[in-house]
Every structure is written in C-alpha cells, then in structure tokens.
Amino acid sequence: MKLRIYNAKILTPDGIIDGELRTDGDRICYLSPVSTLDWQDWDREIDLKGNLLVPSFKNAHTHSPMTFLRSRAEDMLLKDWLYKQVFPAEGKLTDEDCYLFTRLAVAEYYSGGTTFACEMYGHTEAVAAAFADTGFGAYIGSGIFDFDGGYDEITKRAEELKAAIDKLPRVKYALAMHAQYTCGDETIRAVCDLSKKYSLPVMTHLSETKDEVESCKAQYGMSPVKLLAEKGVFDLGGTGFHCVHLDDEDIRIMKKLGVGAVTCPCSNLKLASGIAPLKKLNDAGIVLGVGTDGAASNNALDMFRETYLATCLQKYLLDDAVAVKATDIYASAVSGAAFGLEKADGLYIGALADMAVIDLSAPNMQPLTDVRSNLVYAGGKQNVVMTIAGGRVVYENGELLYGEDYGALLEKCNAAAERIKNEL
C-alpha cells in the first residue's frame, strides 16, 4: 500500500510543517513541504485540507482483553475488587473470549489514534492473533509468574509462545515477567536465562503500590528495583510498568541499567496507587512511556486522557505549574521507546507509518495559537478523524476499515461478558 497525504500540517521532530507525506508499505518514504511529481503510483491520495498529521500513540502498558471487565465492579477496595471480582472472572475466560475482547480493545485503540501497544496477558496466542488479524502492532508477553510452574515449564512455554507470535505480522514476543511479588527465585532464574538466550530485555510491573514496595523491603531489605537488578533481571535494560513508588536510588539504578519507565496515571488514580515521579525520572534521563493499563481499572483505553493527566498530575504533585512540559510527555506517549520500539517516535523518512489525523477545526482545537498544546491539554478522541497503522488506513470518520463486522463483535462480546457473570 502506498499513500500520498497532502495539504497536511505534519508534526515532525523539528516542528509543524505544511506539506506532503508519502508511505511505502509500513514506512514513511517522503516528507516535504514540496510536492514533487516523480512518484505517482500511490494507491490512495488523501487531502487533509489543512488538518494535522501526528504520530500515532504507542500504548506502553495494557492488558487488552480486560475490556471484558469494564465497569464490572466500581468504587470498591482494591483487595475486594481483585479477589472477589477480577480473579474469579478471569478464571472463566476462554481463548475465544480473549480474542474477541482484544478485537474490541483494538476498535477502541484505533478510534483514538493508538496503533501500537505493549501488551501483557494470558491466553497470549489468542491475543496475538487478534492483533495480527486487525493489523495492530504489539509487543506481547504473557506475564510470567510462579503459577506458570517450574523452570522447565516456564522456559518451554515462553519458547513456544515466542515461536508462535514472532511468525505473525506487526507483533513480536516480549519477555514479560508479572512482578517481583508474584515471582520467586526459580521463576526469576528462568526469566533471566530466557532474556540472555534470546537477547530480550525484561518487562515487569514495578513498584506500583506502596504496599508492594514495603513488603519487598520487609522481606528482602531492599526495594523491588534493587532486588530485581541484583538478580540480573535488568541486565539487558528492560521496562518497568507503573513505577509509582521509587526512591532516588531506584532511579539511579534504572538509569544505570537502561530501564525505561511507563506511567499509567488513570489506573494509578482510580486504584488510589499514587502519582509516579515523572519529573524526577525525566530529569534523570530515563526513557518514559505512557500506558492505559487494562480497561478494568481505568476504564477507557484513551491515550489522550493519559497524556493530559500525566502532565497535569505532575504539576499538582510538585506544586509547580512548570513541572513537566506537555510536549515532553506527548513525545513519550507517541514513541514506544520505553518498551523498545524503534523508528516509531515521530514522522520522518524511514519511520513507521503509524499515524493519526487530528481535525483542527473542532472547537477544542481552536484558536490555532499552539497546536501542540491544544493536542495535549484540550485534545481528545473526538478529534481523531483517521488512524493509519503500518501504512494502512484502519479508521476513518467513525468507521473501522479492516473488515470488522462490528455489530457482530459487540453481540459476541456482550454474550461472553454475560456468560462469565453467570458462571461465577
């Protein structure tokens, strides 16, 4: 597929230029204020009429099938929510359920300008298949933990998964370990060996809640970051999800080992986990990402909301309206670098053709004093009029364009949600 997108305002790493962008396959192959005529065999021409072309959001932490739990149990204490609602319901999930609810998540991602995610969930082949079948990009891990069995079982399962997922288009196996508090020594050893064998950095939930950090310190005399670092989990760098409760030593360790930090502000607020120290992380030079976490604890998969909130919460936390710049957080939200994605962090020649079109005529985008600030501080999903994933137009003016029978999908999803409720 070759696209010619013209009459566009293009958000490039060097600012906004008025011009034209072309794609060849899944890459951007031309970007210029000038329209040359040397290349005319495009499959589709798109006149943006002065609207804004931006890099798509890269959701750096999510559990996509958890759309099945959206609004399932609200305003509950974390423990009740987890043990009385989430875990029992998850026990009833089938591969087919996960496939369906991941497709539902993809519809939500695309309608909000997100085309790539760092995913962690069970039924992992089914989730990967849903991404592959919808053209969505993802790094996918199962979230290895002690319940997966011993060293050999964990290794075998990871290798099977890797082989199955790496065959699929736009998705890649990621070595995701659930968390320090669910992984004993044997599990961690298996993960570290897999990491070395396949040159895969390790991703993990990291210091999400105060309890988690305090328990770890009580048991091991050190923080989860330090403990995992000492055990070699971060020998190849890696990614920490949440990173709410970090001390200065944690941040030094993460910087030294090249561990990226992903913030999930909506989930952290809703579950009363806290606010991640983004300014400190940013000042320390740690690569940041922004994620939604699962729909069960958010409840939307909306990267506009996350980006806005990540920025504003930091101002509140530090009592400093200058704490972090909206444009810095936005850059993190579109890059995917925190989970290892390359050449996706902006619109330039050779970068992934993962993009969204923003309707600048919408009232919340006006006046056009500062388009980038409008995007972060006032922007929302309603402003996305087109989403392009890997060079394919997958969403346009409210329609999903990859053959999704959306009505049938909703029926199946609601039937599955109802069945799971009744089985409990």
Added chain:
Amino acid sequence: MKLRIYNAKILTPDGIIDGELRTDGDRICYLSPVSTLDWQDWDREIDLKGNLLVPSFKNAHTHSPMTFLRSRAEDMLLKDWLYKQVFPAEGKLTDEDCYLFTRLAVAEYYSGGTTFACEMYGHTEAVAAAFADTGFGAYIGSGIFDFDGGYDEITKRAEELKAAIDKLPRVKYALAMHAQYTCGDETIRAVCDLSKKYSLPVMTHLSETKDEVESCKAQYGMSPVKLLAEKGVFDLGGTGFHCVHLDDEDIRIMKKLGVGAVTCPCSNLKLASGIAPLKKLNDAGIVLGVGTDGAASNNALDMFRETYLATCLQKYLLDDAVAVKATDIYASAVSGAAFGLEKADGLYIGALADMAVIDLSAPNMQPLTDVRSNLVYAGGKQNVVMTIAGGRVVYENGELLYGEDYGALLEKCNAAAERIKNEL
C-alpha cells in the same frame, strides 16, 4: 418545538428505562416505557435505536470568552501566567471578541453534551448575547470587584446588567462577586445590598489556592468562607467556586448557610492549586457542582473529563478507592443545583428538556455491563451524538444546528486572537 424520542434507553432518577420521551417547548412532557398514541403532533420523531438519553451537563463554573487564551501560554508559573499573559491580553478584548469567543465556547459545550453554564466574565452583555443567540442556557455574572468602582457605580452597573440580561431567553443575571481577595468592604456592602434587594444568592471564587486562604487568615484572622459569611455575603445561601482549601469549620458554615460548592478539578490540577475535599463536602450534605473553569487554565471545556477526574482524584487524595461514587459526582455534574438551577437535574416529566444522546455502540461504552459507570469512567465527548438544549436539537452527528456559520466563526476568532497578540 415538540420532539418524540423513542427506542431509547432513558437515564431517569430511578435508573435506566427502555422507552419513550417527549418534549413540549423547553420541558419534558412525557416519559414512559409505553408509547401511547394520544399525542401525535410532534415536530420531529427521533429513533434512538437503543442509544442512551441522559440529562445534559450543567457546567457550574466557567469563563467562556477565555477560549481566546487557549494554549496561549503553557507550563508557566501561575503569577507569570496571570500577570504577563492573561491580564494584558484581557485588556485588549472588545465586546465583539467576547461575543465571538463565547460562540466558540458554545460550539465546544454542545459538541460535548453541555447545554447550561454558570458564567462569570466581563463584557457581560456580549457574553449573554452570544448565549441567547445560540440557545445556550446560562446564569451570568460579571464578577464584581473593586476595580468596578464605588458603591453607587457597582450598584448601577449591576442593575443595568440585570435588566439587560433578564430580558433574554434561557439566560439570567447572577450576582457574581469575583473573590474575597479582590473585594473590599465597600464592594462587599454593595453586593450584599443587591443580594437582598433582588433576592439573589451570591456566587464567588472561594478558597481556590492556599496562598489566598493564608493571606486572608493573616489579614483578618479567619478564612475567606468565615469572613464572607460574617459580612453577610452568604445570607441567602450562594455558591463557592473551586473550594479547594477548606477546613472543617468552613464546611460547617457552608452547610449551615446553604452555600453550594463547585469543583473544577482540571484547572486546579493544571495550576497546581490542589484537590477539593469532595468527599467531606458530600458527606456534609453540601450541594455539589462540577465546572470547567475557563479554557485558559484547562484547556478544554469538557465535562466528561471533569467528572472523571473529580471522582478519581478523590480516590487518590484519600487513598481510598471507594471515596466517592462516580454516580454521585455524575449526578452533580448534570444538575446545576449548586448554582441554583431548578428542574434540570434529571429526566422526568416537568424537567428542562436539556439532554444528550450517548452512542452506546462505541467501543469504550462496551460491553454494556454498567452503562452509568461506562459513562463516567470511560465516557468522552466522542460518545455524544446529539445534544438538545431547551427542547431544540442543537448538535447532531458533528453538526451545529442553530445556524452557526462555523467556518466564518473560526476565521474571525483566529483573526481576533492574532490581533490581540500583536497589540501586546
């Protein structure tokens, strides 16, 4: 105008019913699961196809013309922002500018399901005219302060404004005093006398920042709430905007005097003002409202974002995922009771026909496990497919339906924003 809206899920005070709602003029005149055929002279029939009809949002605190400052100056310290950007730019505003930028705000309100606001700004006749010309409902005050002059000038101006505004449809003069820290004794005396003479409760910015409260205590030995109460400002009840820094005595005084509290969570975060004690206020039985504040400090006029944030910030603040219920905050966001609006707090016979239609098939509204939780925790402007203000369909599928030449409006707004920038 008479509307028949059928095949609807209707959010009533008693829960969601499948049925039909009819309007006559600006009121709801029929609401039932049953479609009777005794009344058929509707001007328009609307088949909602199972979508959700909800009360519209009532934005309980805003400065609509401030859309002209959207993204004008970001990530700045409050003092620099106010004195170097906001005040000088506001000095260049004309009545015509305020009229235009209020129309822009109305486009934003309508596209997000908001049909009513409690407004405070200068150039007040122009703002009122913009509301009246677009069918938007509002309580409008100028924000009286010492710069308005002495007792006689303030009184004369307020009476002129009241006479001019109360003639217009769907808008009403509100007695709005800017704030304790901008109003000396003479101003406050004029406001109190106006309040008694016209039976108008007083609205005011109240305890928004820590500095404001501390300065008041240093100067008068008491909090702004107590000081204004002692001076008689709240003798007829009234409304406090922001209410971030309140102590228990303040809350007791507000309850005793019947002062409503309006929260503006986005603005309070962005300007690092803090988080209002909504749970305490709610538990004390104080009537709550939700507002956006002006676009300069938000930067969107999006009541979904405010409602979501008001709920989740309270969970964070109190380290308690149960702190306030989403449905309680949502009820406050649609009622307008905190600024004295009556019969607008829900869909029932006799209530104002101010409503919005939510597309339940959108991915973030699925599955349909709990529609009300979806609305608050996952909902957004993208889900609003129709807005009805005072019985008129004013917005439908992205189009404004009150004769707005939207392209021309944007051109004029951008020209005005540019002119103001150049004049500084």
